[in-house]
Amino acid sequence: MHNKRIGFLSFGHWARVPGSLVPTAGDALKQGIDLAVAAEELGIDGAFFRVHHFARQQASPFPLLSAIAARTSRIEMGTGVIDMRYENSLYMAEEAAATDLISDGRLQLGVSRGSPEPARNGAANFGYVPKDGEDSGDMARRHTALFRKAIAGHGVAEADPHYAGGATGLLPIQPQSPGLAQRIWWGAGTRKTAVWAAEQGMNLMSSTLLTEDTGVPFDQLQAEQISLFREAWTAAGHDFEPRISVSRSVIPIVDSQDNHYFGLRAQADSQDQVGILDGALSRFGKSYIGEPDQLADELAKDAAVQAADTVLLTVPNQLGVDYNAKLLGNVAKHIAPAFGWSASLTK
Template sequence: MRRFGTLSFGHYGPLGGGRELTAQDNLLQAIDLAVGMDELGVDVTALRVHHFARQHAAPMPLLTAMAARTKRIHVGTGVIDMRYENPLYLAEEAAALDLIADGRLMLGISRGSPETVVRGYEHFGYHGDDERGADLAARNLDLFLRAIEGEGIAERDPNSPFGGGRGMQRIEPHSPTLRGNVWWGAGSTETAIRTGQQGMHLMSSTLLTEDRGMPFGDLQAEQLAAYRAAWTAAGHAGTPQTSVSRSVFPITSQQDALLFGGAAGRDQVGVIDGFRSTFGRTYAAEPDVLIEQLRADRAVMESDTLLLTIPSQLGVELNLRIVESFATHVAPALGWHAD
């Protein structure tokens, strides 16, 4: 594990006891949390993106603000649902963000996860033939990758008073580092292999749409290995990178024990989005116990980056304490060190 960071779902709304976390609170706290983690030397802060829900939905303005307020931490998504995106507009936004962040972008994209609404992407104006929108996401991905690679997209107008010229015009702005900062969120080995073939980095979460009767960490480790083999077979330049996410809570105080002591559990198997799926466990224990548990998690140890899912609605101070506890008491034993 060379890098670690956080993945925030960005929930907001009623907190109980008459308290409420507003959308504005949620956004401003995400910026403050990124600044605090940057000071701690954490490598990545990523946002989960969901539409039609009280969660992060429009990541680009927020990530841009986070990048402008920080110096070294990577900002990113885990993941943007490509069924909802205009691929050319996303190419413009992502390039602008990558330039502002000076290459500190970890842009996670995917077909998307189950929603709170029926085919919400159709209300955004995008339609596909596949019931789950996989064909739509694939088409959008293809055009998005072509655009950020600098391919000419539209024919120049030789009669334009603004110097159109001849030939094909690429999308602007163009960031030369953006293509190498794109990650695909894969939920299965088949998707992971396709990600390697396409030359994107692999982002894998605490849910896999597979069940082969083995521990979640072993199943995910096989996914990572298949991805790396596919990248190598395709002959891509550079080094393939992988990330996994886990819910990890170091218990270092009585308050930690009260908040998270009952959160630890086992891997679970269920059905989601029509697939029999495996859900990863939550880790909550004293640091020495966590170290041994995470060392036994093959995917954590074989991945480049570990993203901790954090309860962002509980506030900046508590989440910074969770992250600092992990950075101080757990991460170094897994191979991480602050730059």
């Protein structure tokens, strides 16, 4: 079995507020690039970004991911996740293929039905509304199916022989990036959607919350989700091995700066929370904040971390590149080896 991978997951927040080192959207984008470069130098495996619309966060990921691809040589870059309700499937397929070609095949795209957004019916303002008999989730899955068809090289548009050199039939989008179709992840918020993702042949991306609750600790519920995904994948008979990621908030307290920012949260965020999200009873995973040895021991016992092959570390991006590079370095040095990770330039 390969070593586990670790990456960072940035929500890309920017705001002119006290304490923020990311006052503008330009700062957020440029610092995202710089943090990916720093992470690669540390041996971190991935740079992932959350996508939100009508918010002061990352909204159009492909320029950012392309810039990271051009500045790095090994690290994966991706999303966690793109809300497919908002997407033009074929334009996104062109953008994704171009970005993947720039990166020499390092793009890892997390997509999903999306989460609650600041705008009511935001996708409708982008021009996308469900068809008769659909809800917004159905529309997101329809957009995803066409996107995946396009990046797999299938024809999607009728050729005009006069302008297509005499070609007839259906034309595929261009460019094409071989292998990209196997690097699409579905952000699943429940066990049921994880099974659906496996049946469709998409990798599994599971976050720090699940929109269901059975009363068991979050890591156990998420581990059950992963187990059901693997069973469904095997039953479907796909011809490649899937990847599975989970996200965790991990803040080692190693100096006075860490303690200043996060010391008071160590106790408050040390337990799972249960609440209502988007109308569903949901379980939110705890944050891992404390001494490195303690966190290493806790994460080594985290059932979902053990079951996944990739762990995405959420970062407080508004604290700037230097702080987040230090945080990632401390996790890599003191904590991640305990749950199966080792730095490698050849993974």
